[in-house]
Amino acid sequence: xxxxxxxxxxxxxxxxxxxxxxxNALEVSPPECEPLPGVTPRGQxxxxxSVQSLDMHITDNKRAHxxxxxxxxxxxxxxxxxxxxxxxxxxxxxxxQDTVQLEFMIGSVPDENKGTYITVSFGSMMSDGxxxxxxxxxxxxxxxxxxxxxxxxxxxxxxxFAVVVSELGKRRTERNPATDxxxxxxxxxxxxxxxxxxxxxxxxxxxxxxxxxxxxELSDMTSRSWNFGQFEEGVLDACLFVMDAGKxxxxxxxxxxxxxxxxxxxMNSIDDDGVLAGNWSGDYSSGTAPTxxxxxxxxxxxxxxxxxxxxxxxxxxxxxxxxxxxxRALGMPSRVITNYCSxxxxxxxxxxxxxxxxxxxxxxxxxxxxxxxxxxWNEVFIKRFDLSDQYSGWQxxxxxxxxxxxxxxxxxxxxxxxxxxxDLSYSFDSRFVFAEVNSDVVFHQFDKYGNSKIVHVDTTxxxxxxxxxxxxxxxxxxxxxxxxxxxxxADDKRAMHMAERRGIPKRKYSPLPEAGVQIEIKAETIKIGxxxxxxxxxxxxxxxxxxxxxxxxxCAVYYTGLTSxxxxxxxxSPTVDPWKTTSVTMQVQAADYMSxxxxxxxxxxxxxxxxxxxxxxxxxxRVINLRPPELKMQVTGVPQVGRDLMVTVSFQNPYNIxxxxxxxxxxxxxxxxxxxxxxxxxxxxGSVKYKDTITPSSPGKKVLIGCLDCxxxxxxxxxxxxxxxx
Numbered sequence: 001x002x003x004x005x006x007x008x009x010x011x012x013x014x015x016x017x018x019x020x021x022x023x024n025a026l027e028v029s030p031p032e033c034e035p036l037p038g039v040t041p042r043g044q045x046x047x048x049x050s051v052q053s054l055d056m057h058i059t060d061n062k063r064a065h066x067x068x069x070x071x072x073x074x075x076x077x078x079x080x081x082x083x084x085x086x087x088x089x090x091x092x093x094x095x096x097q098d099t100v101q102l103e104f105m106i107g108s109v110p111d112e113n114k115g116t117y118i119t120v121s122f123g124s125m126m127s128d129g130x131x132x133x134x135x136x137x138x139x140x141x142x143x144x145x146x147x148x149x150x151x152x153x154x155x156x157x158x159x160x161f162a163v164v165v166s167e168l169g170k171r172r173t174e175r176n177p178a179t180d181x182x183x184x185x186x187x188x189x190x191x192x193x194x195x196x197x198x199x200x201x202x203x204x205x206x207x208x209x210x211x212x213x214x215x216x217e218l219s220d221m222t223s224r225s226w227n228f229g230q231f232e233e234g235v236l237d238a239c240l241f242v243m244d245a246g247k248x249x250x251x252x253x254x255x256x257x258x259x260x261x262x263x264x265x266x267m268n269s270i271d272d273d274g275v276l277a278g279n280w281s282g283d284y285s286s287g288t289a290p291t292x293x294x295x296x297x298x299x300x301x302x303x304x305x306x307x308x309x310x311x312x313x314x315x316x317x318x319x320x321x322x323x324x325x326x327x328r329a330l331g332m333p334s335r336v337i338t339n340y341c342s343x344x345x346x347x348x349x350x351x352x353x354x355x356x357x358x359x360x361x362x363x364x365x366x367x368x369x370x371x372x373x374x375x376x377w378n379e380v381f382i383k384r385f386d387l388s389d390q391y392s393g394w395q396x397x398x399x400x401x402x403x404x405x406x407x408x409x410x411x412x413x414x415x416x417x418x419x420x421x422x423d424l425s426y427s428f429d430s431r432f433v434f435a436e437v438n439s440d441v442v443f444h445q446f447d448k449y450g451n452s453k454i455v456h457v458d459t460t461x462x463x464x465x466x467x468x469x470x471x472x473x474x475x476x477x478x479x480x481x482x483x484x485x486x487x488x489x490a491d492d493k494r495a496m497h498m499a500e501r502r503g504i505p506k507r508k509y510s511p512l513p514e515a516g517v518q519i520e521i522k523a524e525t526i527k528i529g530x531x532x533x534x535x536x537x538x539x540x541x542x543x544x545x546x547x548x549x550x551x552x553x554x555c556a557v558y559y560t561g562l563t564s565x566x567x568x569x570x571x572x573s574p575t576v577d578p579w580k581t582t583s584v585t586m587q588v589q590a591a592d593y594m595s596x597x598x599x600x601x602x603x604x605x606x607x608x609x610x611x612x613x614x615x616x617x618x619x620x621x622r623v624i625n626l627r628p629p630e631l632k633m634q635v636t637g638v639p640q641v642g643r644d645l646m647v648t649v650s651f652q653n654p655y656n657i658x659x660x661x662x663x664x665x666x667x668x669x670x671x672x673x674x675x676x677x678x679x680x681x682x683x684x685x686g687s688v689k690y691k692d693t694i695t696p697s698s699p700g701k702k703v704l705i706g707c708l709d710c711x712x713x714x715x716x717x718x719x720x721x722x723x724x725x726x
Contacts, residue, residue, distance in 0.1 A: 020249040021107035021116060024156040024240045027175075028108050035169040049098050050171070051162040052141070054179050055086035066188065069207070069698070071233040074178075078186035078331060080151035082132075087162055089141045099123040099165040102133065102147065103172070104158045107250045114251040115154050120147060125165065149183050151191040154254045155330055156240055157182050182236065185256060185331035193256045193383045196333045204471035205333040205381070209669040210295075210703045211324070212469045213317045214338040214476060215559070215715075217373040217602070217623045220525055221467075223476075225705045225719040226321045226336070227295025229669045230329040235297050238304040239329045242266050242275060245308035256332055256382045257413060260397045261428060265410035267323045267399035269310035272408070275303045275322060278401055279313035280560060282598055285661075287312025291599060292709035294667035294717075296325035298674040315559075316400040320376040323399045333381035337396075337479070340465040342375035343439035344402055344560070349505050350435050352462065354621075355452070356445040360551030360608035361569060363446065370561035371441065371462060373602060373623050375400070379468070382413060387426055391415035394482070396433050405429050416482050422499035434499060437463030437483050440507055443608070443619045455608075455617035457509055460487055513616050516542040517576065519550075519607050521622035528601050528626045528713065529594065529655050534586045536607060536620075540576035547575045548618070550609035552586055556596040557604035557623065567596045568605075573612075594657070599714045601626040629654050631718040633706050640725045644693045649706050651716070652687040662710040664690055670698040671722065682710070699726040 056075045061083040062068045067076035077083045087093075087100060101121045110117030112129075120133035122145055130150040137144040160179040163172045186192040187206050196202050209228050216222030229235055243253060246266040252258045266274040276299065279290065290313050293299065299322050302311050314322070320336045327334035343352045355366040377398035384392045395413035405411055405428060414430045419437065424430040443456040466483055467476040485492035500506050522535040534554075540546050554568030568588065576582040593603060603624040610617050629651070637645040647666065653659050662679040666672060672694035679688055696702065702724055708716040 020251065021109040021111075021114070022247040022249055023107060023244045024250065025244050026108035027159060028105055028110055029175055030103075030105075030161065030172055032172050032174065033169060034172065048166060049093070049100070049164045050090040051100070051164060051173050052088045052090055054160065054162055054173070054176070055088070056160075056179055056181060057084045057086065060084065066207070067184070069209070069231040070236060071231060071697070072182070072236060074157070075181035076184060076236075077149065077181060078184050078188065078192075079149050079153055080186055080189045080191050082146040082148045083181075084136070085145050085147060087143050087145065089143075092141055093123065093138060093143050095123050095135065095138070097124055099125040101163040101165060101170075102145070103161040103163055104131070105161070106154055106156050106158045115150075115254065116250055118153075120145075121165075151186075151189065152193070152254050153183060154250055155183055155185060155259070156250065156253055157237075187331060187333050187381070193385070194332050194381055195383070196381050198471075200471050202333065204469070205335050206328055206331065209328075210705075211321075211336060212474070212476070213321060213336050213376060214467050215317060215374050215376075215600075217625045218340040218464055219622075220625045221340075222625065222627075222715075224317075224707075224715070224717045225294075225703050226317075227297065227667045227669050227703075227705055228321065228325045228328060229295050229297035230325050232297045232669060232673075234301050234304070235325065236329050238300040239326045241304045241308075242300070242326065246272050246274065256380070257384060257386065259330070259332070260327070260380050260382065260395065260413040261410065263323060263326055264397045264399045264412050265408045267319050267326070268314075268401040268409055270401045270409045273308055273310055275299065275311060276314035276319060277310040277312045278315065278319070280315060280558060280562075284313050288663070289313065289599070289709050289714060290315040290318050291714035292663050292665060292707060293318050293321075294665045294674065294705045294707045295669070296322045297669075298667070300325065316372075317376040319399040320378050323378050323397065327378065327380050335379050335468045337377050337379055337466060337468050338374050339377070339436060339463060340374050340467075341462050342372040342436050343441075343462045344370045344372060344375075345432070345435035345439050350439050350507060352439045352441050354441060354443045354606075356443060356455070356608055358446055358448050360445070361553045361566070362555065362563060362606050364563050367563075372561050373559045373625070375436065377411070379416065380413060384413075384415065387415060387418075391418050391423075391426060393417060398433070403432060405432075419483050420485065420495065422495035422497070422502065422504075424499055424502040424504065431504065434504065437466065438499075442509075445608070445617070454509060454512065456619040457512065458619075513614070515611055515614070515616040515618040516540070517546055517548060517611055517616075517618055519618055519620040521605060521607060521620055523622070523624050526624060526626050528597070528628055529590050530626075531587070531589050534588055534605060534624075536572075536584045536586070537581050538574055538576050538584060539581045540578060543578045544613065545575060545577055547573060547612040548609055549573050549612055550584070550607055553606045554588065554593070555604045555606075556593065556598050557602045558598055559600045559602055561604075563604060564598045565596045567593050594655075597626075597712055601628065601713070601715070628713055628716040631706055631708050631716050633704065633718050633720050635704065635720060635722060638725070639696060639702075639722045641696050641699050644695050645722075646691065647694055647704065648689065648691050650687060650689045651682075651708050653682045653684060656684045657712075658683055659710045659713065662688065662708065664688070665707045665709075666692065666694070666704065667707075668694070668702055668704040668722075670700070670702045670724065671696050671704055696722070696724040699724045
């Protein structure tokens, strides 16, 4: 539709000069009267029909579109599904003589060719556009029409105008925010790019507003509840604001692959002032510690209210939890993934190199690669139009800023299936994800002259377990086999061969002599502040008696695998009889490690040594995850919508140290907005008790999340399930 360039709104000649519109917040104000091209009426334009009002049937449409849970007064619909609108006129509508158009606009530069301006006509002049419309019913002065957005249309908030078309021109209704509506992706529809066939999975990965994020370490898995809160008031608008702030062109926002790619960059702040500033320094005094957050709504709403100033601070699970909210709010099926023993390969050689000093202790300065105890990312379910069908489905999207991709700190979306098959020639970032789950751990030892040699290679340590929350249960799914074949199987060898053909360096090592002795490090579940015993089981698999010289290094370590300080260094020389196992124990006192602890309270023990009789080397390592003390939570009252409940949260400091800058959070989708209580200190043996009321706003199973964070403790969490009555 061509309009005169003199019209006082951003169409006409300006349309040709503006290539892209980047904001859903900026809107157009079209003129009430618009003459047809070549017609210039004198005096007032004659009008034979007038639109009195529009009824968007918000409640019924939301129910039909699975959007009733959004705490938003506007209509929210999904692509390729019809929604109903009543148009009320000043007289009965004559279908053979009258023409009325509904105009749907998004952004400040409406353009049919870019999908930001849509018209649907009824009556004597029917439309033939990408959005479909049909006249369903005429009753008195009212007609009921059905509108079906295109299956690939732009996601976002549209404004609505009704236009009566006459011989001389058009008369348009005034701008009315009450008739705005949002269009989301539609995982219920087979023609939508994010269609997810299984209803149970849709309920979990689209509709569930609270989830579980797994952490800890491989032999001592822990978890924390996370409030995704995608339906909470203001969250959907905040997610659209994220794309506006990141200048994502509106015309690209209908492509789920593009949205996922952009979002993985926009969740971190490094390149584009995205949502969250990452921080692994241990100093969070200028913001909120990553371990203190309980959910995404607080983060996203703060980012929007600050006009796009990054929120401080985040680490991988915070990035993943917030990105998960973003995806689910827009209707994209998504889930948070935890990869235990996750490699961060700085060199791109699919190796994590651990550098050892001549005495067998870890050389912290020269060890640049790291193996995270766990790393969290997201999977989003997308049909990849740019790839073959076999690579559609779950895609990795990782917003934790580790390495750049096409000049920005982002990762994905990359097909999980392509990672498993070693087919790494496709977009985006498949080599990096492949390394996270498949890298070898290579131990190098320096001699006294500064020369190094490889002394041990572990091809099974990385990516041992990959999990996500199960659909509609409280447990987890082991999805390791989605990413990799069983180690050493024929399929695994085939996938590795394919990866090498696609550019992964061949992993060849000079043959290392078999030591014939293996070391296994054992420890029980340990609480912070406990004394404990570290046991090293030394198994002699030869027919000769062996004497083994061992060096055991104990370090405080961040969950990213980076060591902080060495607190323990001991040497042992056990003798092991043929085909026997000898156990060596090391006593670790709380006084040894308490003053060295960093966030999440992880200890890394590296054992390195050699067999005296043969000179052959052996190595092993183990992360110990120290459990935090208990946070107690109690709710009194009848859980019912609109009825107050009393919540009591209590904590006692069991240590002989003063806890500083204590921050307590309460959170729960459908229960309460985030509540924060701060305490300057909690003395040794002292306690805090926090009482407050919450008022459930929606019925069903809810989760109340509590988190206490302070120096030097973190990850003190608890949650209560509450069944709220209507």
